[in-house]
Amino acid sequence: MYLSSLKLWNFRKYGSSADELDLSKPDLEVPFTQGLNVLIGENDSGKTTIIDAIKIVLHTHSGEWIRLLPEDFYKPANRLRIECRFDALSDEEAMHFVEWLGMEGEAKNAKPYLKVMVDATKKGNERLHYDVRAGADDEGHRLDAEARDYLLTTYLKPLRDAKTELVPKRNSRLSQILSGLQAFKGKEEHELSRISKCFECLLRMYFKRDHKDRNCTEKECRYRDRFYPERPAPNKEEAIRTNLQEMLDDFFGHGDYQAMFGVMPRELRNILEQFKLSLSDEELGLGSQNLLFIAAELLNLRRPNWSGLRLALIEELEAHLHPQAQMRVIEYLQETAEGKVTIEKKENEQSDPKNDTSKEAANVNENGRQGFQTILTTHSPNLGSKVKLENIIICHGMHVFPMGAEYTRLEEPDYAFLERFLDATKANLFFAKGVIIVEGPSEELIIPAMAKKAGHDLTKAGISIVNIGNKAFLRYAKIFQRKNGSAMGIPVAVVTDLDIKPDEYKAVEPVANTEKDYDLNAKTNAKAKKYDGQKVKTFISPHWTLEYCIGRSKALCALLHQAVKDAIDEIRKDGKSVAAITETYETFCKGKDQKNIAFDLYQKLIRDKSISKTIVAQHLAAALQEPNLCETDLADRDSTGYLIDAIKYVTSNNHDR
């Protein structure tokens, strides 16, 4: 079984002021996949709210005290509701909930599902009373506590203090996990108990050599001689006891009580509480402790003879984890979700093809997958890039945007492509408030500088620039376009070149198609149409390429020239043999109109000499901070105005700037 959807009404920020809940229109609905689910979003985007809602209904194995509070109600509302729906229940799982199941379909197609809900109403400042109910209708029937045990989740909180969880202490989390495992479960007569009793006896023997425990069935103690070759106890030790005995005699009267040192009796649980988990003897750093802790918790999720829900809720997986470690954990979770990790078999299993209990032991669901479901939240682009796109759910504003195929306009080949090319830097785009998609490093470097000059600090505004290194904009654009439902509120600007050579180019290659050969408007519109949609807007350079356009601006051209000069100097320093530019800018411009200047600059200086556009861009970006430049210079429509448009577009949502 797995959690297939979460629905919220009037819970924290997701609400409507109406007290009448429209049960067909939840204020938030989050669909989950059977395997890994990664909630990505900036702070306050709702990630924690979603996790908390699940915890309130299902509770956790670690027994955290979780309750609905008055603050959890959407501001003016007095009634809230949380629904969790579970699908793909196997027989072993469904049997625990027979009286609460819902059924869909008929005869052979009848499939059970389980809907669990919390519906609470608050009255003034009274304590909230609510119970957890389940059933096919809206009200459901109260779920028995033992039945609810089968729905507990494994929860790893953010900023885990792994250290406290793994050390010996009463009711330690480690002891809880261990006592649930097959090796220890229900075995009060465990080997460890016997050892513990012997230990207790040994301690007493320290003070009284011939001590023997009443319940000991051994004829001869196997440890006594080994530990205490001296009998009786040497004076020092016996003295302690004697002194104590004398005091007792004084208090209680002679001979009524015998002083004895002993140890508290041990139940298996108490013994397990003595355990701590560590890697080797050294003190571990926070990161390693965290990994250890996560491993221990996941151990719990893997135990074979558990016929309840296997769901891990992990907040901020990346906390205290080095990026490499993050990757490993994510990979593990992804593989487990896909069933590539096997779960140990039950102890007494024989492989009987008829029974195929191995399948049951590993909690295989209908699709033959093993493993457990994970819902985790993250801020880390590292993680974002490692996760399969369809396992990502973007949280933004009042909505969530799952990235599975039914929701986006991406198609299968797109998913495959994106998975190959989405690395950590590009994964930034999941966390951004606005995105500018560019095709090369020049735009990537120049646009932020330009933005700053124009008065928009892109970093502060949470805008990501994603350099996809090619022209496969469509795939990336489709990430942000939804099949149905609300548009993602994230403005996306696709910045691309016109890629039509200026007429001057005919001087170089007479047969080439240049601007006058095309209907520029039509071309531009066609290109834009390809990528536009919902909040994705395309911004095309008015001419040829970005560098050329920069050249077209009188104000910027000089800067570009200088940048090229500096770039060449830098390259020459590296040992490359390129001729330096010796002539001055004025000389360069003599006798040319702006168009020609631009063309010569771009074609002759940059292209012909194969100067790295990236290095040029670096220098130009720095130069753009030139105080004499003003915004209007940048906004030249014939030049870089389109970039300013793009910048303005993506920052249009920002109200705080």
Add this chain to the structure above:
Amino acid sequence: MRSSMSHQTITIGDEDITYAESVLLHKGQHFDDERRRFIRNLETIDLQAVPGSGKTTALLAKLLILAKHLPFEDGAGILVLSHTNAAIDRIAEQIGPHCPRLFDYPNFVGTIQNFVDQFLAQPYAESYLNTRLGTIDTETYQNEIWRRFQIIQWDEDRGKPGGLLWPRHAEAAKRQAKSEDERGRIIREGIERDAKNMYLDFGDKAIGLFRDSKALLKESANPKYIALRHLFKDIVITEGIICYAYAYHLGSLYIEKAPQVKRLLQRRFPFVFVDEMQDMDREQCGILESIFRGEDLSGSIYQRIGDKNQAIFSQEISLDDIWTNREMVLTLKGSYRLSPAIANVVTPFATTDRIQIDGRNTSNINGMTNNIPPHVFVFDEDSKGRVIENFCELTKKFTKAGKIPKDHKYPFKAIAWRKGDDGKFGLKDYWNDYEAEAVRSKTHHAYLKSYLDFGRQEGWKADGLTNIHKKIMGGLLKVLRIEGIVNPDRKEGYISEKSLMKYLRETKAHACFYDKFKMKLFLWSRDIYQGHADEVYPHIKEFIPELLQLFGKQLDRASHFVNDESRREHLQDANASTPAKPRDNIYRCPATGIEVHVGTVHSVKGETHTATLYMESYYMKDGRGPKAKSFESQRLKDQFDGKCLPDAAGDRTKQSARMVYVGFSRPTHLLCFAVHKDRFDESKFRNNGWKVVYAFERANASGE
């Protein structure tokens, strides 16, 4: 904490049985071999047990032992079913303190009805009909149908649905009625009876009568059909009201639509026990068979316990086809209630599964073993009223002689099949003062005052104020309903106590009213409990307009209901509610002072008496002329002589036999039978050890 066990590997050993003995039996008592055999058995079987065999105790022993293994490793549970809440309570009383776990999830101990409701009918309604069943009560359901049906039955626009039911009763009326009025009455009552028994089959959408396999009306565009379907949709889906029989129908549909439910129930309940299996009717038997004995036979272990020869409650006359006989049937032959003499006499009346009952109640009194021979009282028209008196004198004689213990702990009872309140020969003929009880717990009354009076009556029970509170609430809700106030939650449908209170509690404007209301309810209940129903009545009457005002209504249509105190119902009430004259139906013999409880055979099922007098009564007529049979003495002549009932015996003969089987198997010491001299064949009785007593004379003259 015990380690969870896999239920598949449970075995029951001697220590377990010893443990059960220590809880359930007196010191020194043990379970004998045949009982041990049953307790140890963990396979699908039927247990056929003779009367007084302590079968339920044997079942309890098994439950106690199984419960020690709870909780089961895989979360499975034990299912224990019986027929009445009283029976379930008795189980809980006896073993609850020793194994409380058995009464919690994931186990289920309850009535078959509750099981079907909770696991089948409700889930079906919620998943497939999109509705929540609020009331599963036959009386409510029938009232609902009848109320609505009456409105539409002769409506032209709706195709006059009454016409569906009219023909079958017109025939009967013609035959039976002696006057025009009576004919009309017979038809009207017949239609009402049928209408209350109608239902909409949610499977094939036909409209039919419960227990009648032929549909009344198939799905069509016929206005009759449309009107009726609308009626049922209203009751079942909008109001969420169904009757017990409907619950079984919905339950069966659930299994049909989602067959894997059977698999899931088998997994959830690897052990299923049904007590008093003979009282199951066709639907109950069928649904349990289909769930627990479905295609996948390796699912549950299903054990049915009872005595098929005591099936007098099931409405099926022909029971043979209900129970598929199991491959394995264990028996409990030993009866700890019956003496050997009585056991011998009871045995021939078995209708199926004939077992020679081993009467083990040979308890010793004053050196004499308990073995009084059965006695038959022969009476005539004049002396029929003295039969019970003769019975008293006989018991006195035996008590004096030490054959019946002086401090007998079980009562003396005189029973018969029929009451005789229909003009035919029955209890009333033997004792004129016998009152056929009319007072059962009713939910609905015609007038508000009745609610209060019945509330007072109910209040005498241990539950105290709860029942009275319920009654008052019932009356108030009825007022609201009559005035057309709907459920504020659903905006349509009945307003229930829960939704009314919720509404009052949550509406800010009514906050103080809510508190006031609760206080008043308490005070009224208390006052009625203390016997002041008459004083409370005006207060409630005063309060009602206030309540109505909250909904913007005034006392209008319900005025009659609130204010009238109808004479008819009140006369009944007057008798019912004065504790001074208890209608306990106890005959007090003037001569001996001995008390004898008088009642029907049905009323004494399961009981133990010290001495029982079974008096024959009239039931239908089989055959004609002098050979016609109506009384037990006629239908079961040979059985009194000790011959077993033939398999080919007719349905009514078998029915009589079961009645006698139940009646005769009550007493521990003395069994008596009363028969009219015209029907008495002395040879049949004397040969089988019966002692004859002629009730014309005093008992003293009878032989010993």
